[in-house]
Amino acid sequence: MIKIYGVHGSPFVRKVLIALDYKGIPYEIIPQMPFSGDKEYLKINPLGKIPTLVDGELTLGDSKVICRYIESAYPEPALYPTGTADKAMADWFEDLCGGAVAEMAAGIFFQRFMRPFAFKQEPDEELVAKIIEKRLPPMLDYLEGKLPEKGFLFGNFTMADLSIVSPFINASYAGYEVDPSRWPRMAGLITAVREVSEVKSVLEKEAKALGLG
Amino acid sequence: MIKIYGVHGSPFVRKVLIALDYKGIPYEIIPQMPFSGDKEYLKINPLGKIPTLVDGELTLGDSKVICRYIESAYPEPALYPTGTADKAMADWFEDLCGGAVAEMAAGIFFQRFMRPFAFKQEPDEELVAKIIEKRLPPMLDYLEGKLPEKGFLFGNFTMADLSIVSPFINASYAGYEVDPSRWPRMAGLITAVREVSEVKSVLEKEAKALGLG
Numbered sequence: 001m002i003k004i005y006g007v008h009g010s011p012f013v014r015k016v017l018i019a020l021d022y023k024g025i026p027y028e029i030i031p032q033m034p035f036s037g038d039k040e041y042l043k044i045n046p047l048g049k050i051p052t053l054v055d056g057e058l059t060l061g062d063s064k065v066i067c068r069y070i071e072s073a074y075p076e077p078a079l080y081p082t083g084t085a086d087k088a089m090a091d092w093f094e095d096l097c098g099g100a101v102a103e104m105a106a107g108i109f110f111q112r113f114m115r116p117f118a119f120k121q122e123p124d125e126e127l128v129a130k131i132i133e134k135r136l137p138p139m140l141d142y143l144e145g146k147l148p149e150k151g152f153l154f155g156n157f158t159m160a161d162l163s164i165v166s167p168f169i170n171a172s173y174a175g176y177e178v179d180p181s182r183w184p185r186m187a188g189l190i191t192a193v194r195e196v197s198e199v200k201s202v203l204e205k206e207a208k209a210l211g212l213g
Numbered sequence: 214m215i216k217i218y219g220v221h222g223s224p225f226v227r228k229v230l231i232a233l234d235y236k237g238i239p240y241e242i243i244p245q246m247p248f249s250g251d252k253e254y255l256k257i258n259p260l261g262k263i264p265t266l267v268d269g270e271l272t273l274g275d276s277k278v279i280c281r282y283i284e285s286a287y288p289e290p291a292l293y294p295t296g297t298a299d300k301a302m303a304d305w306f307e308d309l310c311g312g313a314v315a316e317m318a319a320g321i322f323f324q325r326f327m328r329p330f331a332f333k334q335e336p337d338e339e340l341v342a343k344i345i346e347k348r349l350p351p352m353l354d355y356l357e358g359k360l361p362e363k364g365f366l367f368g369n370f371t372m373a374d375l376s377i378v379s380p381f382i383n384a385s386y387a388g389y390e391v392d393p394s395r396w397p398r399m400a401g402l403i404t405a406v407r408e409v410s411e412v413k414s415v416l417e418k419e420a421k422a423l424g425l426g
Contacts, residue, residue, distance in 0.1 A: 046355040047313055058298050062308045069301035085271050088282035095275045100260055142259040 006050035008209035012063035081154035090160035105167030112174035147185035219263035221422035224379040225276035294367035303373035318380030325387035360398035
């Protein structure tokens with residue numbers, strides 16, 4: 001059975017679990033915190049990040065790499081658009097939102113959720129304000145300009161939609177919501193993705209794991 | 214004609230130019246420094262990073278995304294392995310080496326090459342020593358354990374080989390070479406990739422652009 005090393009709450013683990021559920025592939029979660037310094041884990045993922053997938057002989061890190069592998073090994077139902085240009089755009093959104101956008105959202109989540117609840121520390125509100133007021137808006141403007149007025153990016157639900165939305169689920173745990181009057185398409189996409197049944201069920205498990213249930 | 218925004222010397226621009234040359238696709242380079250704050254450029258790439266590809270209606274950032282698009286739109290000659298597991302491993306190597314490994318190599322390159330030559334500043338040798346002695350060796354150990362004794366990872370030259378080697382070309386401009394007695398497979402792969410004719414010709418142009426010619 002496929003093994004996923006990680007914990008609920010990571011925007012990257014979430015993507016992989018939803019992809020597996022969507023395709024009806026059974027898996028086992030091996031609890032693993034990121035950056036734990038665990039030497040055995042560093043042998044399978046030298047970055048110490050989560051998730052890592054183990055499927056038989058194959059060991060892969062990075063949620064984007066893992067989700068592309070899942071799509072290639074278990075193609076139905078499809079989670080990526082067809083057509084060279086759409087596939088490339090989905091790939092770009094997944095990279096952008098799994099990189100810079102996820103880092104910004106993680107900054108809000110870490111300061112306002114992890115620090116007070118896991119580490120009993122005060123959040124750095126100056127850093128949070130800088131992210132919310134300076135760094136995120138240009139990204140949200142860019143994404144808003146690329147999204148359709150309604151529904152998913154490529155018609156059906158794809159990893160592009162989930163990749164764009166996943167960081168903002170973490171930001172929402174920390175009390176940040178995308179302003180629907182300023183970025184209506186983004187706010188609409190977040191609502192639409194949250195309504196996908198496989199997303200909903202993973203988010204329920206996650207809420208329990210994070211003590212929000 | 215395909216437009217590539219960027220400059221010679223970036224390990225990421227290099228990958229894309231080599232991929233295009235390898236497939237015999239003509240392109241035009243639009244000179245663009247990374248993180249220049251240029252507002253027009255931020256419209257096409259909100260990260261301000263290089264390269265960005267423009268092919269007709271399609272605009273894409275990130276060298277991995279761009280190279281996968283090039284492979285999909287212009288499949289011959291192939292630059293990725295075939296087979297689900299090999300493709301996934303190539304994808305993982307490209308992600309790992311374009312991410313954490315490239316950051317380490319960029320640290321060496323920036324301190325020892327860019328700071329003295331472009332900014333007339335002293336390098337931060339303490340930071341460089343930390344990268345060379347602490348952060349890089351576990352990555353090199355990991356890669357060494359994955360590489361074949363001789364030749365390329367998947368038989369023919371692929372983007373996986375180029376992605377692993379490209380950061381170390383920048384590190385070599387800054388006087389860092391992978392120790393062939395400690396990591397013989399890595400050192401051998403660097404030599405083998407440098408001998409690919411399309412790599413050689415891009416490196417010649419690059420040497421001129423960097424004033425090393």
